[in-house]
Amino acid sequence: MWIKEGEKMAENLILCSFLGICSCYDLKLRKIPGWLLYTGILLGTLYWGILKMAGQVSWAALPVSLLPGGVILFYSYITEGKIGIGDGLLVMPAGLMQQWQRCTAEIIGACLLTFFLAAGLLISRKGNRNTRIPFAPFFLAAVVLVWIMEAWIGVPVDK
Incomplete structure (x- = not known):
């Protein structure tokens, strides 16, 4: 049991x-x-290979x-590029390192967080329908939130 928790910790870190x-790149550039x-993607593939060798x-x-x-x-x-190709490539390592259920929950969480920011920008008139919002910080926040839910609250996301 402890080894399994250590693997999850390493995976999340x-x-x-x-x-x-x-x-950082997405926010700045x-x-x-x-x-x-x-x-x-290479790191995710290597991690997936380790999981495959471990059965x-x-x-x-x-x-x-x-x-x-x-x-x-x-x-x-x-x-037509409103959602960036980089966003899909960003999610692939998470999919390789985790089960698809958890990765999907993280994507949904990131989309909800993005929605709340976009709604706030629209309501405050600080943004419009063409305002570009970086996805990576919201995906990171969703990964951390799912990690907290699993580790500290005890809610299994990928079961």
Whole structure:
């Protein structure tokens, strides 16, 4: 049991570190460098490989792990770039490192947090429908909130 908790802690720290760096770029430049996104995907793939060698995931879990990020990439295509491609690539390491249920909960949480900010900007007339809002900080906040819910409150998200 303790080892499992240690693995979760390492997974969350690695993911939060990656998302923290991406958030800094997203807040400052409104884009995340490709090399950083691909490094994250590589780290996620390596972590997934470790889980596969430990027998904790099956080959069938790989496409399912990439599904949340793939859906965001699809939305990026549909919205003609209103949702950035980088947002989909940002989610892929989280999908590889966690179960798809948890990753989906984090995406929903990030979208809700983004919605509240956007609503506040619109109501206060400090933004309009073309105001660009960075996604990475909200995804990081959602990952931390899910981590808190699981670790300290005891609510399992991926069951």
